[in-house]
Amino acid sequence: NAGVTQTPKFQVLKTGQSMTLQCAQDMNHEYMSWYRQDPGMGLRLIHYSVGAGITDQGEVPNGYNVSRSTTEDFPLRLLSAAPSQTSVYFCASSRDREAYEQYFGPGTRLTVT
Amino acid sequence: AQSVTQPDIHITVSEGASLELRCNYSYGATPYLFWYVQSPGQGLQLLLKYFSGDTLVQGIKGFEAEFKRSQSSFNLRKPSVHWSDAAEYFCAVGTYNTDKLIFGTGTRLQVFP
Numbered sequence: 001n002a003g004v005t006q007t008p009k010f011q012v013l014k015t016g017q018s019m020t021l022q023c024a025q026d027m028n029h030e031y032m033s034w035y036r037q038d039p040g041m042g043l044r045l046i047h048y049s050v051g052a053g054i055t056d057q058g059e060v061p062n063g064y065n066v067s068r069s070t071t072e073d074f075p076l077r078l079l080s081a082a083p084s085q086t087s088v089y090f091c092a093s094s095r096d097r098e099a100y101e102q103y104f105g106p107g108t109r110l111t112v113t
Numbered sequence: 114a115q116s117v118t119q120p121d122i123h124i125t126v127s128e129g130a131s132l133e134l135r136c137n138y139s140y141g142a143t144p145y146l147f148w149y150v151q152s153p154g155q156g157l158q159l160l161l162k163y164f165s166g167d168t169l170v171q172g173i174k175g176f177e178a179e180f181k182r183s184q185s186s187f188n189l190r191k192p193s194v195h196w197s198d199a200a201e202y203f204c205a206v207g208t209y210n211t212d213k214l215i216f217g218t219g220t221r222l223q224v225f226p
Contacts (some may be wrong), residue, residue, distance in 0.1 A: 004156070033213075040122075042203060042218040043157075050212060058213060090156055099207055099214045100145060104156030 001026050004105035006091050012111045013081040021076040021108050023091030031094035032074040033058070033102065034066065036087040043090065049074055050097040081112045115140050117206050119217035126194050127225050134189040134220050136204030146187040147205040147214065148178055157203060163187065174198070199224045 007022045025032065033048040035058075045058030049068040063085060065077040074093075078085060088109050092102040118137045126132055138144055145164050149157040161172025168180040178189045187204060204217040 031212075035216075040218060043216040045213050048213060056212070092157075098211055100147070100211075101159055101162065102157075102214070104149075104158070106154075106156050 003027065004091055004093055004103050006089075006105035006108050008108060009106070010109050012113065013078070014113055015081060015083060017081050019078050019081065021078075021089055021091075021110070023074045023076065023105060024072050025074075025091075025093040025103070026072065027093060027095070027103065028071060029093035029095050029103070030071070030097050031099055031102075032068065033092045033094075033099065034064070034074070034076045035090045035092065036060065036085075037090060037107075038087050046076065046089075048099070078110075083112045086110060086112045115206070115215055117204050117215050117217035119202075119204055119220050121220045122218070123221045123223065125223040125225060128196050129193050132189075132191045132194045132198070132222070134202050134204075134222070136187045136189065136217060137185050138187065138204075138206045139185065140206050140208065142208040144187075145207045145209065145211070146178070146180060147207070148172065148176070148187075148189050149203045149205060149216075150174075151201045151203065151219075153200070160189070160202075194222075194224055196224045196226060198222060 004025045034046040035043040047066040049055045091105040094102045116139045148160040151157045201219045201221045205214040207214045
């Protein structure tokens with residue numbers, strides 16, 4: 001199993017541009033989530049999904065959209081990038097609908113200039 | 114409000130020394146507790162978890178943690194640290210049927226030879 005994969009690994013955007021961070025898992029996990037990691041702030045939940053077709057907001061959802069059309073994929077869309085969205089983004093998945101034992105991807109480092 | 118506190122931002126130990134990383138939580142319901150480790154440039158990996166039962170839990174890589182309800186703590190310990198343990202450690206809390214975990218801000222561990 002590849003586990004949780006994320007692309008791209010690095011990305012630089014200009015303010016106002018949009019893009020999609022890709023996340024895929026091959027473990028048939030129901031739960032998937034997106035976090036951002038900023039220095040001194042730990043991980044903050046952006047959006048999550050407990051199954052295909054179901055998504056919900058986390059702690060910091062503004063400026064981000066998600067969809068879950070398949071069990072495997074959970075893309076994160078930045079609608080209009082802002083410098084405040086400069087961060088490292090992690091996707092994670094969990095076998096059951098609960099968020100207990102999450103498997104994390106390697107992360108995407110995003111810089112918005 | 115639910116929260117997780119890791120009071121130590123940065124800890125330095127010598128290789129072979131013992132280690133204790135502190136975690137305190139504030140949670141209204143019976144907590145489920147987790148420790149994750151993040152090696153440099155990597156995603157997070159689950160070290161250990163506590164749901165119920167024996168309050169001393171064993172994890173991977175020789176780590177253990179003890180749940181103390183009276184102190185609202187879940188401290189991580191290792192009797193002898195190896196240089197490869199240098200990483201950032203995150204405590205997290207959830208509850209039964211939770212759909213999200215709350216992460217602490219992390220403790221960065223540095224190991225000197």
